[in-house]
Amino acid sequence: MAQEAKPTALIVDDSDISRELLKNIFSGQYEIEEAEDGREGLEKILQDPGHYTLLLLDVIMPRMSGLEVLRELNKQGLTSTIAIFLITVETNNDVLREAYDLGVMDVIGKPVVPYIIARRVQSVVELFLMRKRLADKVYEQQQELLHQARQIIELNNGLIATLATAIEFRNGESGEHVRRIHDVTWYMLTHTKYHACYSEDEVMYIAMASIMHDVGKIAIPDAILNKPGRLTKEEYEVMKTHTSQGAELLEKIPQLRSNHAFPYARDIALHHHERWDGRGYPDGLVGNACSLEAQIVGLADVYDALLSKRVYKDALPPDEAVRMITAGECGTFNPELIEEFLACEQELRTYVFREVDAGLPRAGAH
Secondary structure: OOOOOOOEEEEEOOOHHHHHHHHHHHOOOOEEEEEOOHHHHHHHHHHOHHHOOEEEEOOOOOOOOHHHHHHHHHHOOOOOOOEEEEEEOOOOHHHHHHHHHHOOOEEEEOOOOHHHHHHHHHHHHHHHHHHHHHHHHHHHHHHHHHHHHHHHHHHHHHHHHHHHHHHHHHOOOOOHHHHHHHHHHHHHHHOOHHHHHOOHHHHHHHHHHHOOOOHHHHHOOHHHHOOOOOOOHHHHHHHHOHHHHHHHHHHOOHHHHOOOOHHHHHHHHHHOOOOOEOOOOOOOOEHHHOOHHHHHHHHHHHHHHHHOOEOOEOOOOHHHHHHHHHOOEOEOOOHHHHHHHHHHHHHHHHHOEEEOOOOOEEEOOO
16 A cells, blocks of 8 residues: 655755754654745745645744745735744744734744654644645535536526427427527626626526516417417407516416526516506506616517517518617617617627528527
């Protein structure tokens, strides 16, 4: 069986006699390396910080003192990774206090008594290594928990996307609509002035929530949902209920209520058909009474609907879609939102859409 390698100790002292004495004391337990002054010792440590378990450091040395070495190691965050001991004749309280504040394990006075220093150092080093192993184990467990949490989030997101796509299939769509709504929403939240309104995590949750905007259509009868012609007034009133039906459905899924995307999803499902002038539905919200995220998804929904072939209409060219939106033919939108949309609409065509032979938009690769 291979013998376990000994840990490495670095002795930093300008006295040849002191270095030799310390080497004799610790060579049975450590591989010993030496430095004749603080500068040389610091350079050795910085070249390979993880190489050293123990640092025996004198205070008064040429070129760089032991305290100066400590200050630099502390600045680099290394005093917590190496067991550091001051071996010194220095007894000034201010020096000792600063040394402890900077992270030394103990201060041992010269002249040293071999069996005392050996016992003091080894006891402290054993505790130091035990604490370090415990910290490493805790870190490993934290990483495993984070990995499991990411897997659960990915599973939940996958189930959400599957539900939204299934509803799109029922509506005669391929599922690309919800993916495009997600991408347009994300792009608008990251490439316009609105990026300052949300954190990176919030953008992720809102984009995920956007794919559930039409979840309430699951409650709409097929005869109305897939009618190839114009809806009657009565049928349109039924169709409009998909907003409140969607919000109610989302509220009834316990697992979803604990998801950070839930409050955005409920709001978007309920309010993505509200309009700036109050002529939307279901609540007739005026202006910014409707949340910005619901406004953005509402605009993205109209934009994609105009560019997509549906059972009741052909796809429109992008320029015509933009004209209809800015002319208010699809309802009135927040003027600032329209301005931001127009500033990035050409990029949206590239990022989210690409024209194919039939002139129909498809989800772009990104």
